[in-house]
Amino acid sequence: MANGAPPRLFTVGSVLADIRLDVPHLPGRGGDVIGSGASISAGGGFNILAAAARQGMACIFAGRHGNGPYGAQIRADCAREGIATVHPPASDGDSGFCLVMVEPDGERTFVSSPGVEAALAGRRFADLPLRPGDIVFASGYDLSYPELGPAIAAWMASLPRSIGFVIDPGPLVADIPASVMAQVMPRATVWTMNRREAELLTGTADPAAAPRRMQLSPDALFVLRDGAAGAFVLTSADQAPVLVPSPAVTMVDSTGAGDTHAGVLIAALASGLDALTAVARANAAAALSVTRRGPATAPDARALDRFIGVAAKCPVRRAAEVD
Numbered sequence: 001m002a003n004g005a006p007p008r009l010f011t012v013g014s015v016l017a018d019i020r021l022d023v024p025h026l027p028g029r030g031g032d033v034i035g036s037g038a039s040i041s042a043g044g045g046f047n048i049l050a051a052a053a054r055q056g057m058a059c060i061f062a063g064r065h066g067n068g069p070y071g072a073q074i075r076a077d078c079a080r081e082g083i084a085t086v087h088p089p090a091s092d093g094d095s096g097f098c099l100v101m102v103e104p105d106g107e108r109t110f111v112s113s114p115g116v117e118a119a120l121a122g123r124r125f126a127d128l129p130l131r132p133g134d135i136v137f138a139s140g141y142d143l144s145y146p147e148l149g150p151a152i153a154a155w156m157a158s159l160p161r162s163i164g165f166v167i168d169p170g171p172l173v174a175d176i177p178a179s180v181m182a183q184v185m186p187r188a189t190v191w192t193m194n195r196r197e198a199e200l201l202t203g204t205a206d207p208a209a210a211p212r213r214m215q216l217s218p219d220a221l222f223v224l225r226d227g228a229a230g231a232f233v234l235t236s237a238d239q240a241p242v243l244v245p246s247p248a249v250t251m252v253d254s255t256g257a258g259d260t261h262a263g264v265l266i267a268a269l270a271s272g273l274d275a276l277t278a279v280a281r282a283n284a285a286a287a288l289s290v291t292r293r294g295p296a297t298a299p300d301a302r303a304l305d306r307f308i309g310v311a312a313k314c315p316v317r318r319a320a321e322v323d
Helices: 046-054 069-081 140-144 149-158 172-175 179-188 195-202 258-272 275-289 302-311
Strands: 008-011 015-022 034-042 058-061 097-102 108-113 135-139 164-168 189-192 221-225 228-233 242-245
Touching: 008 046, 008 164, 008 258, 015 046, 015 069, 034 046, 034 069, 034 097, 046 058, 046 069, 046 135, 046 258, 097 164, 135 140, 135 149, 135 258, 140 149, 140 172, 149 179, 164 179, 164 258, 172 195, 189 195, 189 258, 195 221, 221 258, 221 275, 228 275, 242 275, 275 302
Parallel strands: 008 058, 008 135, 015 097, 135 164, 164 189, 189 221
Antiparallel strands: 015 034, 097 108, 221 228, 228 242
């Protein structure tokens, strides 16, 4: 905390609308399928903010949002979650959207169409009222946009280490320019991604080898999410990864599970929990979220505490002990 004030979470990039559909399977090229259960809600960076806000953390959306129906949906959902917005609606268009197709086994596939959130349009990140201890989140969507990504990277590099930066490169990790990666990697205080993203970024999904192929700060927290197994945690460059297991659940929809994990992880670390305990809490939140249909299904703090209380306790194991 800075001067007694608790840390706040800011996101400066992608909050867009999720158009969600349940599908029996993905259509083949040139084909079609009949979807069901269609819904529209705020998505992208909103899911991280909502997950952290439900844990009691103050959250601020400092990105752009549009003047059409998608922007209106985003503002309504932010207001419902108590997430503050910094900017007024943009005058040059609507927010973007993401088509989310969810198959019967809970796996999801995305197609994204950026909107006003992808452009700077005169914004100055330096004007944000950050204070020591605050945390900024950036996703791979933010960093891959041609205008937004370099601006975020340069801003990150200029800020003092008292401001935390959490990076989740997400599915677009391979689209982030090398010049942007070279700036954000050393500045990140927390880097979290899944095995597929690690493979795309570093050429390996090995939890020990992947961070060695990156340019992270020696004191950065590295988290490699491994689905139902849990997450590997590396707290410093000279330590071995630790596997923090996840509670066993039946998945119905994996949409937003990584966002839930990131948001709860940020809130847990900001509350003073150590890395392994914070990741265990994030694992439980992500596990609970996949038992619910929809994008922003992170539990609130009370529901998460109840779930952790009844979940089977699993021992923490070193990566070398895992087959």
